[in-house]
Amino acid sequence: MQFLGYIAAVCTTISFLPQAIKTVKEKDTSSISLGMYSFFTFGVFCWAIYGIYIGDISIILANVITFIFAAIILAMKLKYK
């Protein structure tokens, strides 16, 4: 069942890649919520720090990757809002 945890982690992590690509390519952020990406980017950052604290490599890895994608989307939203 640990396998399901890995599937879940991979899906929620890589899901932000197509959004980041779309946003960078189209430079359109009209229907993206600034509130969502503000909270989310900060939250994922906290998850990464928490992962470092408890020494869980899966939490660190998943959240560092997600943070990069979320930060790109947030930056695009701030630039093109």
Add this chain to the structure above:
Amino acid sequence: MQFLGYIAAVCTTISFLPQAIKTVKEKDTSSISLGMYSFFTFGVFCWAIYGIYIGDISIILANVITFIFAAIILAMKLKYK
């Protein structure tokens, strides 16, 4: 430090609420990625099942709430794409 985990969980969970509200209100999903919400909604669903399996109430709660918001956004994307 457990506190940081709670902050992280609350931020990443509630972040999808402003996006869901914005999407339902404006019916504009042009800059939202279908790929992202397909992977993300499925991933969060897997997280919830995984949480039930390992009996972790925080994982269950956070992911059931996030699943509801993500499913609303995905449904709007499919309806108004």
